[in-house]
Amino acid sequence: MQPPVTSGDSPRAAVGTATADNRRTARTVLFAARSATALHRLLDVLPVFAGDDRIARRFTLVPGSDFDAEALTAVERAGARTVPWERAGRDRFDLIVAASPKGALGALDGTLALLPHGAGFGKSLPGEGTPGVASGLDPAFLLVDGAPRADRQLLAHPDQLTRLARASAEAATRAVVVGDPTLERLLASAAHRDRYRAALGTGARRLVALVSTWGPESLLARRPTLATELSGLLPHDAYQVALVPHPNERSRLGSFDLAQALAPAREAGLLLPGPRDEWASLLVAADAVVTDHGATALYAAALGRRVLAAYDGGHELIPESPTARLLAAAPRLETAEALPALLSGPVAPGVAAAADAAFARRGGVLAALRRELYALLGLTPVGPPPEPETLPVPTAPHRAPAAFAVRAVRGVTGRAGEAGEAGEGERVAVERHPTWWAGPVRLFAAEWGVAGQRHVQSAGLLYRRRACAERGAGAHRATWTVDGWIDAALRDHPGCATAGVLLSGELALVRARGGRTLALELSPHAADGRLLHTDPAAALAAAHVLLSERPHARGPFTAVIGDLPFPCVLREAGAEERSRTV
Known part of the structure; x- marks a missing residue:
């Protein structure tokens, strides 16, 4: 790894090589997010660098996504330092960490580490990249002039490495399996389940979470009234219903319009958690999940939650992916009236197996991530082994019907x-x-x-x-x-x-x-x-x-x-x- 080039050596100046009080900063890491979803994935990596004052952490928004309206809200709320895209394209960084291969990443100068955008690589968007191939495994996005875009691609399961090798042998040479840091947070927070349920006002009720991906095949697009139907049908004192929309749907609709569209269900007690952290806390608290073909349900399956399928088919789901296996194993929810009976039936054994096909290295993800990222930085890690940050207790008050x-x-x-x-x-x-x-x-x-x-x-x-x-x-x-x-x-x-x-x-x-x-x-x-x-x-x-x-x-x-x-x-x-x- 070459040391950063100073402004006297190149038109691109090294970022963060000195702070205001002239103490030298050893390395600058730029977290480049293209959407709120990608940003949330990157934030789960931060514990890798916890306690190391040699690392300067910066964030920038990669242009080109239709869903970037709320992408940096969480960073700005935390008081983190951001770099405007125009400035980021002029400077040099010691390490760039991204969670999507799309967008103008080539305009950035620095060693690139690429994380998965989500879990399982289960979706392919028609008209984008190679048909039938998830963008995170697609050579159309991973290669530039036949060479890998990323210096290191970090995957969650050996099966993903196998799939990547089939799609692009060149990209696979730069890939390594480390596991999923978001799942680490969920698993580390499992002991807080009772606290989360108390904060949500769940009590002895069954908490049923509807999880929706984004796009025309999503649960919100195809069955937009399901949350309201369930909120009206299920007795209030026996069930609690929640909706976890994909951040892209929040960005497309706007949080205000989404809440207004769900007003009848919310008046009946529907929970609508925030896109950062709260959705994951709710998943830990839940008893069951109703899902389309989005990857969030894989996390629920890994937590041992009951999963019900509500996907009507289409062109986006990749056959034989972990999500496809999950939907094939899970009981199908045809109507809202069928839900109580399905929740009383046995848990399908294939649900846990689908999660096992998506996540590996459980319990050691952050240690593996730290090893890989510090190697790219040319530094020896300092301090104790990193621990995943437990999820916060939900703060959004549940609305009790009046x-x-x-x-x-x-x-x-x-x-x-x-x-x-x-x-x-x-x-x-x-x-x-x-x-x-x-x-x-x-x-x-x-x-x-x-x-x-x-x-x-x-x-x-x-x-x-x-x-x-x-x-x-x-x-x-x-x-x-x-x-x-x-x-x-x-x-x-x-x-x-x-x-x-x-x-x-x-x-x-x-x-x-x-x-x-x-x-x-x-x-x-x-x-x-x-x-x-x-x-x-x-x-x-x-x-x-x-x-x-x-x-x-x-x-x-x-x-x-x-x-x-x-x-x-x-x-x-x-x-x-x-x-x-x-």
């Missing part, structure tokens, strides 16, 4: 109690759906202070959470007591049959019109050493059903919420409880 259409059924499976007491076997099963659900409805429930006026006026059950009480910063404020608010709610909303206040996750006060204020105690569901909690507003709906049929009901009953039984008790509320402020 109004529901409630389906509820009361049944008695045990001996009825005396003097109006509920029997020990009395059960009320509750399913909560969006207000626009087309199925049978027992009642509408709305959260006061959060739901819109139309839903509040039509609610048979009106409730509020104590945490939603207004608390001004100054001395002048007004508060309600529990009984005072229930009085006002029933007085001001003639259509409301029951009003309640959620004081905590285990206690609510409730009153049916014409009745007394009762305390509703809700216990968690115990299973395998874990205590599973549910939204007490769902238990409040069960109490509404019970009191509407048996106004003097008291004592224990079971609320079946999300297919799980939760022990409940209805009793007379004490004076102290009724006078609490909300």
